[in-house]
Amino acid sequence: MLKSLFNWKVLLNLLLAIGVFVGLIWLTFRWLEYHTNHGEEMPVPNVVNKSVYEAVQILEDAGLEYEVDSAKYDPKYKPLQVLKMSPSAGSRVKYERAIQLMVNPKFWAPVAIPDVVNKYSGLAFQRLDQVGLKIGDTIFEPSIQKDAVLRILYKGNPIKPGSLVPRFSVVDVVVGSGPMRNISIPNVVGLTVKEARSVIARSLFEVGLVDHEDGGRDESDIIYYQDPASGDMRDQGMQIDLWASKKTPAELSAKIEQLNATYRMKVDTGLPPIQYQEMLVHQEPTYEPVAPAPVPRKEVPKVNEPAVRTETSKTGTSRPAGTSENNRPKTTANTGGNSGNNTSAVKTASSSQQPSQKQKPKKVVVE
Known part of the structure; x- marks a missing residue:
């Protein structure tokens, strides 16, 4: 077997x-060297702080590819400005190498409008602020x-929850201010159900029970009650x-009368009207001055001195007995408004006649 292995034919094969x-x-x-351009490298041009349009043109002219990615918006830089690049500027790379560019976007990253409709306004404002939205005007609307x-x-324009808007966008919020008071009820008798719904909604009311006579739900039926x-005042x-x-x-007059007896309150107007009479003005009574009653004199205790007898003159004044009218002090009668001077003169005259020593009390007998 070894001999056959070293055969020249086997060795040749x-x-x-x-x-x-x-x-x-x-x-x-x-x-592989030809396809990958082995050994052929070129420096990466510097495109940092250039706009993305200029950077792309420079890389294409150098025979390099590019990939653009956006970073978080930074207002300190211009929109679409190249912030970073990888590999860095000056590095040697092969032709058609992809250069990654980090670009500042035009505006903030979009955020979704949170679902705060029909929520309390205080919590809604807090939620909008958390996602990065600013509150503009707060519009109050009757509701x-x-x-x-x-x-x-x-x-x-109204925007639905979940819609994307740029971050830090300004949104206006419409908040309910409470129902309006004393709104006149519109008249929808004679309209179709569909038309009545529209009129009632425009008047800030809601449609309650809709009773179809035939039991159906045809919106083209005519409202007869x-x-x-209509004309009543209700709240929103x-x-x-x-x-x-x-x-x-007109064809349902009997049914309307039956409904009136149920839903309309009859007001009794047969009572006589109330009559108002004017009251006489009460006059205050006038009173004439009344002379004061004479004050009774107290009896002076007897002393061991002769009693002095007084006489009553015709004028009604009393004087001591044995004193005539001629012996009385005379006063000058003045006319006009000198009555106060006469009184002072009489007082002066009487005081001059009084003795210097105080007299003892005497018993006075009035006849």
């Missing part, structure tokens, strides 16, 4: 096989949902019940 294998390996490496968020406006009646958000039929209201 083995050498041929080894030669083919080595040749294939050499051709493979040569092809039964007081202090609840009704709509969110972006650039004046409503409660509350109150429900209006409707009765509809394919017949006209």
Whole structure:
């Protein structure tokens, strides 16, 4: 067997096989060098702080590829400005190597509008601030949902929750201010159910029970009765019940009378009207001055002195006995407003006649 192994034919085939294998390996490496431009490198141009459009043009002219990625928006840099690049500037790379560019975006990253509709306004404002949105105007609108968020406006138009807007965008919030008071009920009798719904919604009311005479739900039925009646004053958000039929209201007069007896309160106007009479003005009574009653004199105790007898003159004044009218002190009568001077003169005269020593009390007898 060893003899057959060293046969020249076997050895020749083995050498041929080894030669083919080595040749294939050499051709493979040569092809790889040619395809990958082995040994051919070039420096990376510096495109930092340039706009992304200029950077892309420079890289294409140098025979390099590029990949653009956006970083977090930074207001200190210009929009679409190249902030970083990888590999860095000056590095040697092969042709058609992809250079990664980090670019400042035009604006902040978009955020989704949170679902805060029909939520309390205080919590809604907090939620909007957390996602990076700014509150612009707070618009109050009459609604039964007081202090609840009704709509969110972006650039004046309503926007649905979940919509994407740039971060730090300004949004307006519509908040309910409570129901309006004393709104007149509209008249929807004679309209179709569909038309009545539209009129009631525009009047800030809601549709309550809709009773179809035939038991169906045809929106084209004619309204022949409503409660509350048209012209009544109700608050916003109150429900209006409707009765509809394919017949006209004139054909359902009996049914309307039956509903009036149930839903309309009859006011008794047979009582006589109230009459108001004017009251006489009460006059205060006038009183004439009354002379004061005489004060009774107290009896002076007797002393061991002769009693002095007084006489009553015609004028009603009393004087001591034995004193005549001529002996009385005379006073000058003045006219006009000198009555006060006369009184002072009389007092002076009487005081001059009094003795210097105090007299003892005497008993006075009045006849």
